[in-house]
Amino acid sequence: MTDEIVTSLDVADGTATVTLQGEIDILTVERLRVVLGEAVASRPREIVVDMAGVAFIDSTGLGALISGFQRARDQSIAFRLAHPSANVRQILVLSGLLEVVRVTP
DSSP: OOSOOEEEEEEETTEEEEEEEEEESTTTHHHHHHHHHHHHHTOOSEEEEEEEEEEEEOHHHHHHHHHHHHHHHHTTOEEEEEOOOHHHHHHHHHHTGGGTSEEEO
16 A cells, blocks of 8 residues: 555646546545545536546545535536546445446546
8 A cells, every 4th residue: 555646636628637646545535635625626617536547445535535526516516537447446336436426437
């Protein structure tokens, strides 16, 4: 496990893109919470969480995504996850998150 997650936030044309890298777990989840909060605060039309570089996500990471989704929804901001790997997608399916959050391949 690593204690560093590389995240970036890019806001352009009404879309806030949060790009994640590495493992999202108890050691890295606070950075994800902060970046999702910044994304919501930027008041975009949509937040896209690019998960292409995510190798693993645990329950704390799932909780942070759910919290970010709820905060976006409360502000009428669309929220979706993009490009999860097969392994991460399986975790998202098992968690039930895909029943409420839109995912694009």
